[in-house]
Amino acid sequence: MVLQNIAFGVLAAVMVLAAWRLVTTQNVVRAALFLVIVLAGVAGQYVLLAAEFLFAVQIVVYIGAIVVLFLFGIMLTRAPIGRDAGLDNDQKALSAIVALFFLGVLGVVLVQAWGDTKLEFPKDPALLPRAADLGDAFLGPYVIPFEVVSVLLLAALVGAVAIARRD
Amino acid sequence: MLDNVWLIPLLPAVSFAVILLWGKRLPSKGAESGILAVGASFVLSVVVAAEWIAKSGPREAIEHSSTWLQSGSVKFGAGTHVDGLTVMMLLVVTFISLMVHVYSTGYMHGDRRYTYFFAALSLFTASMLLLVVSDNSLQFLVGWELVGVCSFMLIGHWWEEKDNSDAAVKAFLTTRTGDVGLMIGIITLFFAAKGSFNIAHLNQLALEGGISHRLLLVGGTCLFLGVVGKSAQFPLHTWLPDAMAGPTPVSALIHAATMVVAGVYLIARFYPVFFSGFSIDAGGVNAVAIIGSITLVIAALLAFVQDDVKKVLAYSTVSQLGYMVMALGVGAWSAGIFHLFTHAFFKALLFLAAGSVIHGVHSNNMSEMGGLRKHMPWTFRTFIIGSLALAGIPPLAGFFSKDEILLGAHENGFPLMLVVGLIGAFMTAAYMTRACYLVFWGEYRGHGHPHESPPSMVVPLQVLAVLSVVAGLVNTWVVGDRLRFAHWATVPGTEELIQRFRLEHAFALSDAAISVAVAVAGIGLAGLYYFRGALKPIRGLTRRSTAARAGYTLLVNKYYLDVFYTDIIVGSIKGPIAQAAYWFDQRVIDGVVNGAGVGAREVGRFTYDVIDQRVVDGLANGAGAGAEESGSILRLIQTGRVQQYAAALFGAAALFAVGLVLIT
Amino acid sequence: MYLSQFLLLAAVLFCIGIYGVLARRNAVLVLMSIELMLNAVNINLVAFGAFRRNVVGQVFALFVIAIAAAEVGVGLAIVLLIYRNRASIGLDEVDLMKG
Numbered sequence: 001m002v003l004q005n006i007a008f009g010v011l012a013a014v015m016v017l018a019a020w021r022l023v024t025t026q027n028v029v030r031a032a033l034f035l036v037i038v039l040a041g042v043a044g045q046y047v048l049l050a051a052e053f054l055f056a057v058q059i060v061v062y063i064g065a066i067v068v069l070f071l072f073g074i075m076l077t078r079a080p081i082g083r084d085a086g087l088d089n090d091q092k093a094l095s096a097i098v099a100l101f102f103l104g105v106l107g108v109v110l111v112q113a114w115g116d117t118k119l120e121f122p123k124d125p126a127l128l129p130r131a132a133d134l135g136d137a138f139l140g141p142y143v144i145p146f147e148v149v150s151v152l153l154l155a156a157l158v159g160a161v162a163i164a165r166r167d
Numbered sequence: 168m169l170d171n172v173w174l175i176p177l178l179p180a181v182s183f184a185v186i187l188l189w190g191k192r193l194p195s196k197g198a199e200s201g202i203l204a205v206g207a208s209f210v211l212s213v214v215v216a217a218e219w220i221a222k223s224g225p226r227e228a229i230e231h232s233s234t235w236l237q238s239g240s241v242k243f244g245a246g247t248h249v250d251g252l253t254v255m256m257l258l259v260v261t262f263i264s265l266m267v268h269v270y271s272t273g274y275m276h277g278d279r280r281y282t283y284f285f286a287a288l289s290l291f292t293a294s295m296l297l298l299v300v301s302d303n304s305l306q307f308l309v310g311w312e313l314v315g316v317c318s319f320m321l322i323g324h325w326w327e328e329k330d331n332s333d334a335a336v337k338a339f340l341t342t343r344t345g346d347v348g349l350m351i352g353i354i355t356l357f358f359a360a361k362g363s364f365n366i367a368h369l370n371q372l373a374l375e376g377g378i379s380h381r382l383l384l385v386g387g388t389c390l391f392l393g394v395v396g397k398s399a400q401f402p403l404h405t406w407l408p409d410a411m412a413g414p415t416p417v418s419a420l421i422h423a424a425t426m427v428v429a430g431v432y433l434i435a436r437f438y439p440v441f442f443s444g445f446s447i448d449a450g451g452v453n454a455v456a457i458i459g460s461i462t463l464v465i466a467a468l469l470a471f472v473q474d475d476v477k478k479v480l481a482y483s484t485v486s487q488l489g490y491m492v493m494a495l496g497v498g499a500w501s502a503g504i505f506h507l508f509t510h511a512f513f514k515a516l517l518f519l520a521a522g523s524v525i526h527g528v529h530s531n532n533m534s535e536m537g538g539l540r541k542h543m544p545w546t547f548r549t550f551i552i553g554s555l556a557l558a559g560i561p562p563l564a565g566f567f568s569k570d571e572i573l574l575g576a577h578e579n580g581f582p583l584m585l586v587v588g589l590i591g592a593f594m595t596a597a598y599m600t601r602a603c604y605l606v607f608w609g610e611y612r613g614h615g616h617p618h619e620s621p622p623s624m625v626v627p628l629q630v631l632a633v634l635s636v637v638a639g640l641v642n643t644w645v646v647g648d649r650l651r652f653a654h655w656a657t658v659p660g661t662e663e664l665i666q667r668f669r670l671e672h673a674f675a676l677s678d679a680a681i682s683v684a685v686a687v688a689g690i691g692l693a694g695l696y697y698f699r700g701a702l703k704p705i706r707g708l709t710r711r712s713t714a715a716r717a718g719y720t721l722l723v724n725k726y727y728l729d730v731f732y733t734d735i736i737v738g739s740i741k742g743p744i745a746q747a748a749y750w751f752d753q754r755v756i757d758g759v760v761n762g763a764g765v766g767a768r769e770v771g772r773f774t775y776d777v778i779d780q781r782v783v784d785g786l787a788n789g790a791g792a793g794a795e796e797s798g799s800i801l802r803l804i805q806t807g808r809v810q811q812y813a814a815a816l817f818g819a820a821a822l823f824a825v826g827l828v829l830i831t
Numbered sequence: 832m833y834l835s836q837f838l839l840l841a842a843v844l845f846c847i848g849i850y851g852v853l854a855r856r857n858a859v860l861v862l863m864s865i866e867l868m869l870n871a872v873n874i875n876l877v878a879f880g881a882f883r884r885n886v887v888g889q890v891f892a893l894f895v896i897a898i899a900a901a902e903v904g905v906g907l908a909i910v911l912l913i914y915r916n917r918a919s920i921g922l923d924e925v926d927l928m929k930g
Contacts, residue, residue: 095853807926
C-alpha cells in the first residue's frame with residue numbers, strides 16, 4: 001500500500017513536471033520528448049490502476065506511434081530544431097489565468113465530491129479485471145462502437161492521406 | 168262651369184302657343200287668335216259669374232285641386248278656387264284684356280313686332296287668370312312671376328331704344344325686390360299652416376286663431392313687401408311711371424287695370440292673415456293703411472308736375488292703388504275691391520284715350536298738345552267721362568267706390584286716413600282738370616294735323632266710357648239685392664269680417680256730401696287757375712318764392728327717390744361696398760387661403776428639414792451608425808485567432824461550471 | 832489509495848494542457864497539448880473504472896486512445912497543409928477570419 005502511494009507520488013511529480021516543461025519549453029523537439037515522459041507516466045498510472053492492457057496499448061500506440069507522428073510533423077514543418085524564441089503567443093497571461101481558474105474549479109469540485117473515497121481492489125488477483133474481460137466487453141455490449149471506431153480509423157487514414165498529399 | 172274654371176286661363180295660354188307657332192301666317196297676324204281666346208274667356212267668366220250669383224243660400228267656395236307632385240309629406244298641387252272675389256277678378260281681367268286686344272289692332276297697326284305683341288298679351292292674360300283662380304300660394308306665385316315677366320317683355324316692346332329696355336329692367340328689378348318678401352311670406356305661411364300651401368285652409372286657420380299672432384304678422388309683412396313692389400306702393404313705386412315707356416295698350420292693361428292690382432288681390436285673398444296679423448279690427452294704425460295713405464298723397468303731388476300725359480295717369484294709378492291698399496288697411500274690404508273693380512274701367516279708359524291722343528299727335532307731351540277737343544271729339548268725350556269718374560263725381564263709378572273707402576275709414580275709426588283720403592280726392596280732381604285742360608283746351612301747340620283715331624280704337628273707348636258711368640251702380644239698390652256687388656263679391660268665411668263694418672250701405676249721405684264737395688272744389692280751383700286764368704297770386708309762384716321753387720324741384724325730381732335708389736344705394740354697392748368686398752376678398756379671404764397654403768408649405772418644409780431630415784433620418788442613420796460603431800467595436804473580438812476563441816471558450820466553460828456547482 | 836489523488840492528478844494535467852493549447856504558437860505544440868489533455872481524461876476514466884470495479888472505464892479509455900490517434904493523424908495532415916500554403920505554422924498568423 002505504501003509502496004503504491006510512493007510510486008504514485010513519484011510518477012505524479014515526474015508527470016506534472018514534464019507536462020509543465022512541455023508547455024513552457026522553447027524547443028520543439030524537447031517538447032516532444034517531454035510528451036514522451038508524460039505518456040510514460042500515464043502508462044505507469046494505468047499499472048497502478050490495474051489496467052495492464054491499457055498500459056501496453058498506451059506504450060505502443062501513444063509513445064510508439066503518436067509521438068513518432070509528432071516528430072514527423074515537426075520535421076516536415078521545418079520547425080527549427082533548437083531554440084525558437086517565438087513559441088508562445090501573446091496571451092500567456094490570459095491562458096494562465098484561465099487554466100488556473102479551471103484548475104481551481106475542478107479541484108474544488110473533485111475534492112468536495114470524492115475527497116475521502118478510497119480505491120479498493122479485490123484481494124484475489126483472479127477477480128481483477130483482465131484483458132479477456134476487455135475483449136468480452138468489446139465484442140459484447142460495445143461491439144458497435146468498436147466497429148465504428150475501426151471505420152473511423154480507416155476514414156482518418158484515408159483522410160490524412162487525401163489532405164496531405166501533394167499533387 | 169264653376170267646376171271647370173281651369174278652362175278660363177287655358178284658352179289664352181293656348182292662344183299664346185298658337186300665335187307663337189303660326190301667328191305670322193294668320194290673316195290678321197295673330198290678333199284674331201288673341202281676341203278669340205280672350206273673348207271666349209270673357210264669355211266663360213260671365214257664365215261663371217252668373218252661376219255664382221245665381222247660387223242661393225250661403226255660398227261656399229268651389230275648390231278643385233290635384234296633386235302635381237309629392238315630396239315626402241308635402242304635396243304640391245295645382246287647383247282652382249272659385250268664390251266671389253275670383254269671379255269679380257275674372258270679369259275684370261277678361262273684359263279689360265278684350266278691350267285692349269281690340270284697341271291694339273288699331274294702335275299697334277304696322278308695328279315692327281305686331282305678332283309678338285299679341286303673343287305676349289295672350290300670355291299675360293293667361294298668367295293673370297292663373298293667378299286669380301289659384302287655390303294654393305305656390306300656383307299664385309307662379310302666376311305672379313309670370314305676369315312680371317310679361318310686364319318686362321311688354322314694357323320693353325320697343326327695346327331698340329335704350330330708355331325702353333332700361334325701364335323694363337327697372338320694373339322687373341323693383342318688383343323682384345318686393346318678391347323676395349313675397350316668397351319668404353309664402354314659405355312662412357306654409358309652415359304656419361302646418362305644411363299646406365292651400366289658401367283657404369290658411370285663412371281658416373288664421374281666423375280661428377290656430378296660428379300665433381306673431382307668425383301672422385311676420386307672414387303678412389313679408390307678403391306685404393310683395394304688394395309694395397307689384398302694386399307700386401311707396402317706396403317701390405318708382406318703376407310704374409317709367410313703365411310708361413311701353414305701348415299705351417300695355418299701360419292700360421297691365422299697369423292700370425290688371426297686373427298692378429295683383430297686389431291688392433293678394434291682400435284681399437289672404438285677408439284673414441292681414442286682418443289678424445296687423446290687428447286691423449282693433450282700429451290701430453297699421454303698416455298697410457299707412458303705406459297706402461302715404462302712397463296716395465305723394466303720387467298725387469307728383470301728378471301735378473308731369474308733362475307727359477301718360478305719366479300723369481301713371482301717378483294717378485299709383486295714387487289710386489294707394490287708395491285700395493289703404494282701404495284694405497282700414498278694414499274696408501269690400502270697398503277696396505270695389506274700387507279695384509271700378510278703377511279698372513275708368514283708368515283703362517283714360518289710358519286708351521290718352522293713347523288715342525298720342526296716336527293722333529305723335530307725341531306724349533302735353534306741351535305739344537292742346538285744343539284737341541275739336542280734332543278728336545270722341546276721344547275728348549270719353550276722356551272727360553273718365554276724368555270725372557276718377558275725380559269721384561256722382562253718379563259716375565269712382566264716386567261710389569271712393570266714397571265707400573272714405574266711409575270705411577270713418578266708421579272703423581281711422582280718422583287720419585279719412586283726412587288723407589279727402590286730401591287725395593281734392594288733388595285727384597285738380598290734376599285731372601289740369602290734364603284735361605292742357606290736352607283738350609287752348610291752342611294746339613304741336614306739329615302736323617291731329618285726327619280722330621280709327622274705330623278699332625274708338626269703340627273700346629266708348630264701351631269703357633259707358634261702363635265708367637254705370638259700373639258704380641252695381642253696389643247700389645238699383646241692381647237689387649242679388650246682383651249687388653257687396654253681396655256676391657265675397658269670400659265665404661270672411662263675411663262676418665265684412666259685415667262687422669256694416670258696409671251694407673252704398674253710401675252715407677253726410678260723408679258722401681263731403682267727398683263730393685271736396686272733388687268739386689278741386690275741379691273748381693283747378694278750373695279757375697287754368698280755364699279762367701284766375702288765382703293770379705299762384706301764377707309764377709315758383710319763380711318768386713324759393714320755398715315754392717324748392718317744393719317744385721322736389722316734385723320734379725320725384726322726391727329724389729330715383730336718385731336715392733340708383734346713385735346712392737346701387738352706386739354705393741357698386742362703388743365703396745363692392746370695393747370693400749373686393750378688398751376683403753383679396754386680403755382677408757385670399758389671405759386666409761394663401762396663408763393656409765403658405766402655412767402648409769412651411770409646415771411641410773419644417774417637417775422635411777427638422778423632423779424628417781434631423782429627427783427621423785437621425786434616428787434611422789443613428790440606428791445604422793450605432794450598428795456600425797458597435798459592429799466595429801465588436802469586430803475587434805473577431806481576431807481570427809483560434810487560441811483566443813479557445814481561451815474565451817474555456818473561460819466561459821469554467822464560469823458555467825462554477826455556476827452549476829453553486830446552483831446544485 | 833484515494834480516488835481523488837488520481838482525479839486531482841488528471842485535473843492538473845488537464846489544466847496544464849489548457850494552458851498549452853491557449854498559449855503555444857506552434858500548431859504541433861498545440862496538438863501535443865491536446866494529447867496531454869486527452870491523457871488526463873484517460874486517467875480519469877480508468878480511475879473511475881477501477882472505483883466501480885468494472886471494465887467500462889478501460890473500454891472508454893481505449894476508445895479515446897483510438898480516436899486520439901485518428902485525430903493526430905488528420906490534424907498533422909492539416910498542419911502540413913497549412914505549412915505548405917503559408918510556410919509557417921504560427922497559429923497567430925492564421926487569422927484569415929479576422930473581422
